[in-house]
Amino acid sequence: MSEERIAVxxxxxxxxxxxxxxxxxLDAVGDxxxxxxxxxxxxxxxxxxxxxxxxxxxxxxADATVFGAAGDTAADVVLPLREAxxxxxxxxxxxxxxxxxxxxxxxxxxxxxxxxxxVYSGIEDEITEGVSTLTRVVTDRASRxxxxxxxxxxxxxxxxxxxxxxxxxxxxxxxxxxxxxVRAVADARDAEFDEALMDALAMHLVQRPENxxxxxxxxxxxxxxxxxxAGLVGGLGLLPSANVGHANGLFEPxxxxxxxxxxxxxANPSATVLSAAMLLEHxxxxxxxxxxxxxxxxxxxxxxxxxxxxxxxxxxxxxxxILDEL
Ligand code: ATP
Numbered sequence: 486m487s488e489e490r491i492a493v494x495x496x497x498x499x500x501x502x503x504x505x506x507x508x509x510x511l512d513a514v515g516d517x518x519x520x521x522x523x524x525x526x527x528x529x530x531x532x533x534x535x536x537x538x539x540x541x542x543x544x545x546x547a548d549a550t551v552f553g554a555a556g557d558t559a560a561d562v563v564l565p566l567r568e569a570x571x572x573x574x575x576x577x578x579x580x581x582x583x584x585x586x587x588x589x590x591x592x593x594x595x596x597x598x599x600x601x602x603x604v605y606s607g608i609e610d611e612i613t614e615g616v617s618t619l620t621r622v623v624t625d626r627a628s629r630x631x632x633x634x635x636x637x638x639x640x641x642x643x644x645x646x647x648x649x650x651x652x653x654x655x656x657x658x659x660x661x662x663x664x665x666x667v668r669a670v671a672d673a674r675d676a677e678f679d680e681a682l683m684d685a686l687a688m689h690l691v692q693r694p695e696n697x698x699x700x701x702x703x704x705x706x707x708x709x710x711x712x713x714x715a716g717l718v719g720g721l722g723l724l725p726s727a728n729v730g731h732a733n734g735l736f737e738p739x740x741x742x743x744x745x746x747x748x749x750x751x752a753n754p755s756a757t758v759l760s761a762a763m764l765l766e767h768x769x770x771x772x773x774x775x776x777x778x779x780x781x782x783x784x785x786x787x788x789x790x791x792x793x794x795x796x797x798x799x800x801x802x803x804x805x806x807i808l809d810e811l
Contacts (some may be wrong), residue, residue, distance in 0.1 A: 500553020
């Protein structure tokens with residue numbers, strides 16, 4: 486294996502506890518150079534800046550990044566970092582694992598979320614006193630990119646069902662454009678897919694998650710629906726995510742800094758270790774990614790388990806078990 490450079494940004498709260506576990510796991514399966522960098526509330530308190538220029542550069546110049554979480558400064562850290570890796574796709578698998586007490590054990594979903602525009606365009610104004618507006622941006626280019634990525638992902642990962650979430654009956658111009666682009670991409674590659682209104686889809690995902698595979702979403706819908714799916718598979722401690730750029734990527738758990746348990750040594754490291762598995766896959770190490778995933782699944786099935794999964798084990802005990810499995 487050549488020595489790729491991986492930026493490591495633990496951030497705040499339990500990020501400090503779970504990211505080192507992911508680094509140990511990556512170190513166990515590959516020959517990587519790790520570059521550590523700071524971001525978040527703690528560094529802001531010290532320096533006045535939540536995202537130091539040096540951290541931005543480290544992430545932008547790395548082959549991939551493992552990020553933990555940021556507390557109150559999350560928007561100031563995560564959004565620019567996603568830009569640093571030129572991320573157009575946010576991939577959020579929600580898979581039930583044996584032993585993890587999933588509400589719906591048959592769930593195996595992957596949300597492919599447009600990551601740059603929609604209502605998260607950041608264009609908000611107070612146009613007159615008491616009245617604020619938000620501009621929802623949807624472009625052909627971003628819509629096409631996410632559709633291409635979503636269909637590729639489904640084909641490469643063995644998912645037959647592709648669904649596109651939208652609300653084009655109400656947001657005719659913006660979601661209409663999104664949907665038209667998805668249709669054009671599907672047409673060009675002769676791919677089948679279903680179209681679903683995002684509100685009805687929320688209900689159907691809860692009732693029958695087994696009917697769905699890859700779900701291609703506009704930005705906000707992907708954010709909300711993937712958290713809903715987190716509830717189906719046993720909670721936030723298990724959900725990884727990838728912010729994929731054309732040549733770079735930032736890999737982070739879906740959960741935040743969890744201030745309520747930070748410092749207690751009981752955070753579940755699975756979401757971050759599974760994010761590291763996505764990083765390995767992104768760099769082309771599919772075999773290593775599979776073995777990391779198997780190790781996490783083995784520990785979820787047999788224990789030890791952290792309190793969020795009904796166990797009494799520490800982060801360290803789970804980390805040791807995952808490394809032993811590896
Ligand atoms: P932030 O403001 O940083 O998003 P938050 O507390 O609002 O923090 P999360 O950090 O996502 O949101 O946490 C939501 C809940 O899930 C908390 O009760 C937290 O303890 C729990 N939780 C999140 N991640 C984990 C984890 N890895 N292990 C155990 N519990 C977790």
